[in-house]
Amino acid sequence: MSQSDIHRAILGVWRVEQPRLIASLARLLRDVPLAEELTQDALVAALECWPESGVPERPGAWLMATAKTRALDHLRRAPMLARRHGMIAAALEVEQSAMPDFDSTLDDDIGDEMLRLIFTACHPLLSPDARAALALRMLCGLTTQEIARAFLLAESTVAQRIVRAKRLLSESGLSYETPQAEERSRRLPTVLNVIYLIFNEGYTAARGDDWLRPQLCDEARRLGRVLLALKPDEPEAHGLVALMELNASRNEARVDPEGHPILLMDQDRGLWDTLQIRRGLEALGHARMLGGGAGFFTLQAAIAACHARAQTPGDTDWHSIVGLYNQLSVLTPSPVIELNRAVAVSMVSGPERALEIIAALEDSGALKNYHLLPSVRGDLLYRLGRIGEARAAFTAAAALTGNSRERALLKQRADALESGRHVEN
C-alpha cells in the first residue's frame, strides 16, 4: 500500500465517523466551529498514528477520545473567558477519568445536533460561497483540498473562506445557536439553496474542463437525504431531493466516454439510473402529498419527472412541461426559466412561437452573457431551416461559455452547418 493509499483509507475511516464526531463534540462544547476544528485535529492525529499502529478496532472511540483530549487542552490554554469553559472542562475531566465506554458514542441520538450543524453552516449571515464550503466541510467531511478541487479554486482561497466564516459565526454569537421551529422554517429556503448550489456546481459545471463533477452531485444528494431524515414534513425538501435524484439519474448518459456532453434528447435512456428515478418519483410524490406541488423545487422536479417517465424522446409529455414552466414563471419570474419555457413551447407550438419568447428575452438584455440563449436560438433557427442564422447563433454561444467541453460541442454544431453537413436532430 502506498502512502497515499494509506491516507485515503484513513480519510475513509474518519469520514464514516465524522458526522457523529462533530455532532457529539458540538453538543459537549456548545461550539460548532470549535467542534469542527477538533474533528480536523483528530484526523491529523490519526494520519500521524495509524500508518504505524494500524487502524484501531473502534476508530470512532479513538477519534472521539483524541478530540476530547484536544478540547481539554484548548480549554485549559484559553483564558477562562467564561465560567462556561470551566464547567465544560470539569465535565470533560470527569469523563476522561472514567473507564472509556466504547459504544457510548453509538447511543447518542445526533439528530437535533445535525440539524443545528446544517442551520449553522447555512446561516444567512454568511455568503452563499461560504455556506457551501462550510456545509461540505462540516456535514460531508470534505477536506479543504477536496472542496478547492471541486470548486476549481485555490486551496488557500477555500481555507480563508472557511476561517473567515467560522470567525464571523463566533464573533456574532452564533457558534451554538438554537433556532426555534418557526425560525427554522423561515430559514429552510436558504438551506435548500445551499444544497442546490452544491448540486448544480457539480451538475452543470459552469467552468473548467469537465462538464460534470459527480462528486458534488453525490454530496448534495446525501445532504438532501440528511435533511429529509431530520425534517420529513417539509414539502420543498422532498421536492429538492426529487429534483436532484431525477437530474442525477441521467449522469451516466450525459457524457460520452471522451467526456463530451450529450444533450437530453440524444441520450441513451437505457443508461438512466432506474433506482434514482424511482427514488426521485417517490420524493416527488411525498412533496405533493405534503401539499407542496406548487413549490419552486417541486415544480422543477415535476418537469424532470416528465422526462424521466418518457421511454423515448417522442414520448415526452411537452404539454405538461409547458404548463409546469408557466406555473414556475409565475412563481419566480426569471429569464432562465423563460428560456427553458421557450424550448418546451417550441415542442408544442413550433419554433416560431418560441422565437418570440427568445426575442423578448434578448430585448430585455437579461441574459446577454448567457451562452444558452444563443444556443437555444440556434436550435430553433436550425429547425426552421434558417441555417446561416443558426450557425451565427452557435458561434456566438461558443464564445460565451466558460466550459471547454460545452464550447467544443457548440463549435462543432456551428462547423457542421458551415460545411453543409447538417446534423439531424
Next chain:
Amino acid sequence: MRYLFIVKANQGPEPTPALMEAMHKLAQREIQAGRMLDDGGLAPLAMGCQVSVERGELKVLDGPFIEAKEMIGGYAVFDLPGPAEALASAREFMQLHKDFMPGWEGTCEVRAIAGSMTQGR
C-alpha cells in the same frame, strides 16, 4: 457510488437482542448521515426457494436446504464517496458483531453497484 453489503453467516443462532439493538442504532446514524438507502434482514432460508439451471435443465429447490452451510442473513445498500468509506463502514458493522455477539462468525461482502460509478471521471 452505491454499494451492496451482503452479510453471510453459518446457519446458527439468531442475532442476540444486544446485537440487534446495536445494528439498529448504527442504521439510524447512517440514515441520518444520508448514506444508507436501504437495508433488511432476510427470513430463514426455509421460507425461500432456489431455482437453478443445471445441465440445461431448470431445477427448483424449496427447502429445507440441509446442505447449505453459509446463508445470506441480511443486506444493505449504501451511497458512499468511495471504496475507502465502504471498507471502513463494513469494518464498523462487523466490529459490532464481534462486540455484541461473541462467537459469531460470518462475512460482509462489499460490492460496488455497476452503473452507479460516475465517481472519479
